[in-house]
Amino acid sequence: MEIVILAVVIALVVILGAGGLVVGSRRRKQLPPPRTGTPSVTAPPAEPHVGDEAEAPRDEERRTIEEVDLPGATAAPDAVEEVQVPPAPVIEQPEPTAGRLVRLRSRLSRSQNSLGKGLLTLLSRERLDEDTWEEIEEILLTADVGVAPTQELVERLRTRVRVLGTRTPDELRALLREELITLLDPELDRTLHTESHEESPAVLMVVGVNGTGKTTTTGKLARVLVADGHSVVLGAADTFRAAAADQLQTWGERVGARTVRGPEGGDPASIAFDAVKEGIAEGADAVLIDTAGRLHTKTGLMDELGKVKRVVEKHGPVDEVLLVLDATTGQNGLVQARVFAEVVDITGIVLTKLDGTAKGGIVVAVQRELGVPVKLVGLGEGADDMAPFEPGAFVDALIGE
Template sequence: MWTYIGVAAAILLVVGGVLLGLVRGSRSRNRHLDEAPPEPGTPGPSDADLAPDGAIGTIEHPGEVVEDEVSPGAGPAVAEPEAPPAPTVETPEAPAGRLRRLRARLARSNTTIGKGLLALLAGGRLDEAAWEEVEDTLIAADLGVAASTELVDALRTRVSVEGTTDETVVRGWLREELLALVDPTMDRSLADSRIDGRPACVLVVGVNGTGKTTTVGKLARVLVAQDKDVVLGAADTFRAAAADQLETWGGRVGVPTVRSDREGADPASVAFDAVAAAAEMEADVVLVDTAGRLQNKVGLMDELGKVKRVIEKRSPVDEVLLVLDATTGQNGMKQAEVFAEVVGITGIVLTKLDGTAKGGIVVAVQRALGVPVKLVGLGEGPDDLAPFDPEAFVDAIVE
């Protein structure tokens, strides 16, 4: 009996195997029928695509190919985002080039002084009335009464001694006397290099409306053109747009700006932070912009004095530049005197000198304060600020 049972089991195994083979063959044929035939000329799989047994991948379900295994820790391949384009950094014009260009503009703006004086002096009728007219012309040009009288007396003496009113000769005399008044011997250098291993510190002050923040931005361009590493401090925290304006100026030439994100922040604190940051960056110079002040407002002027004192806890203040509007004339003299008392002015920046024929303010402010005009602004362009050159200034007037 066991023999019959064994034979029956063998027959069942054979029949089962045949049926299983038929099912697999049917599935294989269906899979190949579902697949689109390859396009003519399409290359077959390469050796790299073949599994070790020659099969193309491993089939889990009809038509589904399992991808190659990814190494542990490796995420999906993601394209790196494109970096935003770097901001364009401008190259400011060199100061030497500015002086040549600005001299012509200065000559045009001061023709009243030069032509008026030369016409009077070369007229041949230098009586007392004529000399009074010469003096009035100089006073009207904001030269100041004392300086005007001094210049007229010197010219009268030369004309009397030499006995000539030749225009070429008189022009030479006028140039010499004006140059003596402007005083080319004054030190007009700017604190723009490291001092005793620290950045030079420049505090910029002035009344409202003189273009002070713009002047700081333009001064940064002057220094960058001289290969100086500059840091700006936006300590004008009362005018909402002042810090943004200064940061824009600095960004154009690649200069960082230290500012507060809070409107109305303590300006002394911002100034202190700017000086500290400049030291950490090992910059050559830090320029600190301050809020515009009215010289007759005691509280505002006292606060300006506080800004300077707080800075000095971190670093000496090497330069205090007063920005004056040349068109304000003698009123600018009163402003200058008050600022000099509060923070100790070391130099003057005259803006808008191209908008007036009253270039005599250069002489007047220097004589009143005993400090030199160091920079002049002669236009609205970003590079229209230049170091003051006494000889170029005087030549522009008399030529």
């Protein structure tokens, strides 16, 4: 019996010892508590599993990527800054040229009253003696008709009045009108040759001395041609005057005509050549070439004008060489005309400022001097104040209704 009790006691001791070892082992494995002043270490958060929300959903309206403003950006990457394009110039429709001189007759008549009305007054005298005929001659000479044309007109008037016998106002007006139209030579061809050729456009050169208004005349002539249904290219061959090319280009833009220009001080012949070349490429009807103003006493400049014409003729013929004359210069314009005619073959005259002078007889004188017709006249500052010259309308403006 004692032996059994001893065995039980030993078994209990063994079991209790084993349990103490286990508890001691567990206590040695526990981490010591943190010391005061030592920062605690926070364990990293567990990584989310597939399907888990990163954070609790917020009650906000969802936006597309295009609607989100990126940091430091003011516009979407593919946005293009809008460029301000200047408005295109308004293309004008020039006034028709048919009958334009008739519509401008009032301007012409105001400046020419001394010629027409003076002649009618003298012819209406009861007695036409030698003094009266001398006064008639003086009026004609003052109007720059010229000596030879004046003598011819007076002689015909003398004969007609002597044969006519009676001289009522209407008869005298009809007589004077007929003789003045004859003096202007209505048989001269005043047509502007602007019809294009098979392989090249018509070429018109505008020449003259400084200050006669060549560039303005070229611009107004472009309007005349556009009004008559022609397509036009302008050549700014006046490279010596800084504003000439800009001025011509402005005239062209107003009627939709392209202007060919070059550097300031460039070769005029080269620019004229390029203008005709451009006219051929565009299939234009006519090319207008504005040349630099030349003093008719400067031989070198005049020779250069001949060079421009020769270079242009490599493309095709020059159809018109229009000499611009200021009507207010009177007989001095004839001197200029002679020199220009020696360098280039003048085909027509453009008389500017005819509304500002009483020297309308220059029309007769310059035609007689050069043997070429006055084809255009300028009667004001307006864009459409240039008109094809019509002898009948011109004479009607001189002597009134």
